[in-house]
Amino acid sequence: MGEKRTVGLDLATPGMDASGQPVRVPLGVADPRGEIGDVEGGIGTEHLLxxxxxxxxATHGVLRLVVELDGEVVVRVIPHIGYLHSGFEKLGEYRFYNQIIPLTDRTDYLAPMANNVCLAMGAEKLMGIEITERCKVLRVIACEMSRIISHLVWLGTTAVDLGAFTPFLWTFQERERMYDLQEAWTGARLTTSLTRVGGLMADIPEGFEEGLRKCCKRLPKVLDEAERMLTNSAIWCARTQGIGVLSAEDAINFSMSGPMIRASGVDYDVRKDRPYLDYETYDFEVPIGENGDVYDRYLVRLVEMRQSVRILEQALDRLPDGPINVDDPRVILPPKTAAMNDMESMIFHFKQVMEGVRAPAGEAYVAIENGKGELGTYFVSDGTAKPVRWRIRPPSFINLSALPKMAEGHLIADLIAINASVDIVMGEIDR
Amino acid sequence: MNPSVEALRREFGDKIGRALESCGDTIVYVDVGSAREILGWLKDAPDQEYNYLIDVTAVEYRDPELPLEVVYLLFSLRRKVQLCVKISLPKDAKLEVDSVVPLWQGANWLEREVFDMFGITFREHPDLRRILMWETYSEGYPLRKDFPLRGRLSRAEQVRRALHANPEAHYSLEELSIAEAYNDLPEDMRRRLASGERDEIPEAGGKRTDG
Incomplete structure (x- = not known):
């Protein structure tokens, strides 16, 4: 056997600095918009549509972008949305509060459990219902599982968009394990409809805790592997660093939320700033980026998944025994056997199914931090069992509105990276 | 009650309407004419700093006598305080408010959505077009209470119109003018695009003319 042959090629892979942070690759073109048109002299002045x-x-759903190009440089982006518009908010005005929950499954369909939680919280705030301790912890588990699932899909698809196929397989395999747990709990992969106003549709099944603990153990290893593949890769860095930069002021001004605003260096996380479900009692950190580019959004999401694992472990440790539903027959359906055998339960059952749960007149806004950003539910009630107005505060809709701002001046290939970094889901944008 | 309401009353006097509390959140009604000025003050005044616009939306009540409301949800990132500012728009007057896009770029799409769904016009909005419904949508404003849940047109009519839409007319003339591509198009396509295919849907039962 001869000497091991190596390829004499320096890919300029960045190393780590003293603090263990990856060193950034210096980019060749600071302003891709400058000079490019002049290279060919008199030829290329016409803009292309x-x-x-x-x-x-690569548009992650039915998003249409009309792009004005000067050579390869994006001059203007005009997004067209609405291809998936289904009028959920209008439909909600014709439904009881519990009947709206299946609609929320279909908004952000990559994290349905978090949407269910947000809607139930909105209705509970409106009705003044205080949920049980066990329900709170289970809802935290649902939210954090959703965040991990959503970020795993983001990581996989974004890597594919930028030409790395392998992480996609790893993350989707891991997501599948999470989905198995979700399916065991709710009976569905997508249409979970997990929550009810005042509680949950079902308690966790046997073996769920062990399964989730196993997932929590395995996930960081998968993330390590994906990181080893991407974080220091010369190609990945060149495609993401300095691309789609959004300053902190702009991020606030554009009402960004979630990883988008945190990558720009703004410390805004609904879990910390307006705690719900006792998030203030969990020990976790919120990652903040510095440069506000695609690379920082990638790093922020990776750290967020690791933090979600921490939250999940703490939630499993503290999971108390007890009921999952509030003890209020006006809100929660009685058990089926009781409804069949005793008159009072039957009446409550009948009234709830036929007349719904009445909410007092008033309005309530609640927000949760889901994978995409600040997901809000805004209910206005006039005292009947159906809301006057149900509004979803859609995080990816608002995040997408900054796409033209981020993409203009970059190359057309970078537009794909920037669009991927927003982490859009069209079901929620179009609603 | 959020102390900002008192500060608002001191600063703007009778421009501030009633304030109430609902489920622990403060809602304050402001005058439609000075809404942008008031929101700008809330954004920049040193002891207010509501620098983050959470949401812009609108509400129409089931009671037809009640006015429409435009809702601004504000949040102060430093003070961690939330405030809900509302504008009442009586239905017999013009549904018009000043756009807050000069204050928050994030309001751009949110106001477009309110315009699309409720028909409320935002003055000085840079790009007030429909956003979720298509540009030639002519059935009205879907989230208004007088809009039927299934839409104004029958399913058959909707399908007929969809089949008659010109699949090539997906670009607005403005978009085509970007590339100066309009003049390079074939004559018949140019004719169809110029007419916008807006009013040319033939009567039901008639023969399709082209496309």
Whole structure:
């Protein structure tokens, strides 16, 4: 056997600095907009109109972008949305509060359990219901599982968009394990409808805790592997660093939320700033980026998944025994056997199913931090069993509105990276 | 009650309407004419600093006598305080308010959505177009209470119109003018685009003319 042959190629892979942070690759072109038109002299002055989508694998759903190009440089982006509009908010005005929950499954369909939680919280705030301790912890578990699932999909698809296929397989395999747990709990992979006003549809099944603990153990290893593949890769860094930069002021001004605003260096996390479900009692950190580019959004999401694992472990440790539903027959359906055998329960059952649960006149806004950002539910009630107005505060809708600002001046290939970094889900944008 | 309400009353006097508390959140009604000025003050005044716009939306009540409301949800990132500012728009007057896009860029799409769904016009909005419904949508404003849940047109009529839409007319003329591509298009396509295909849907039962 001869000497091991190595390829004499320096890919300029960045190393680590003293604090263990990856060193950034210096980018060749600081302002891609400058000079490029001048290279060819008199030839390239005409702008090109390019249509992307609505059916396009890299737009993550039915998003259509009309792009004005100067050579390869994006001059203007005009997003067109609404292809998936289904009028959920209008439908909600014709439904009881519990009947709205299945609609929320279909908004952010990558994290349905978190949407269910947000809606139930809105209705509970309106009705002044205090949920049980066990329910709170289980809802935290649901929210954090959703965040991990959502971020895993983001990581996998974004890596594919930028040309790395392997992380996609790893993250989707891990997501599948999470989905198995979700399926065991709710009976569905997507249409979970987990919560009810005042509680949950079901308690966790046997073996769920062990399964989740196993997932929590395995996930960091998978993330390590994905990081080893991407974080220091020369190609990944060159494609993401300095791309789609959004300053802190702009991020606030554009009402960004979630990883988008945190990557820009703004410390805004609904879990910390307006705690719900006792999040203030959990020990976790909120990662903050510095540069507000695609790379920082990637780092922020990776750390967030690791923090979610921490929260999940703490939630499993403290999971108290007790009922999952509030003890209020006006809100929670009685057990089926009781409804069949005793008159009072039957009346409550009948009244709830036929007349719904009345909410006092008033309005309530609650927000949760889901994978995409601040997901809000705004209810206005006039005292009947159906809301006058149900509004979803859609995080990815608002995050997407900054896409033209972020993409203009970059190359068309970077537009894909920037669009991927927003982490959009069209079901929620179009509602 | 949020102390900002008192500060608002001191600063703007009778421009501030009633304030109430609902489920622990403070709601304050302000005058429609000075809404932008008031919101700008809330954004920049040193002891207010409501620098984050959570949401812009609108509400129409089931009672037809009640006015429409435009709702601004504000949040102060430093003080961690939330405030809900509302504007009442009586239905017999013009549904118009000043746009807050000069204050928050994030209001751009949110106001477009309110315009699209409720028909409320935002003065000085840079780009007030429909956003979720398509540009030529002519059935009205879906989230208004007088809009039927299934839409104004029958399913058959909706399908007929969809089939008659020109699949090539997906670009607005403005978008085509970007590339100066309009003049390079074939004659018939140019004619169809110029007419916008807005009013040319033939009567039901008639023969399709082209496309």
């Amino acid at each position: 390019l249509n992307m989508g609505p059916q396009h694998p």
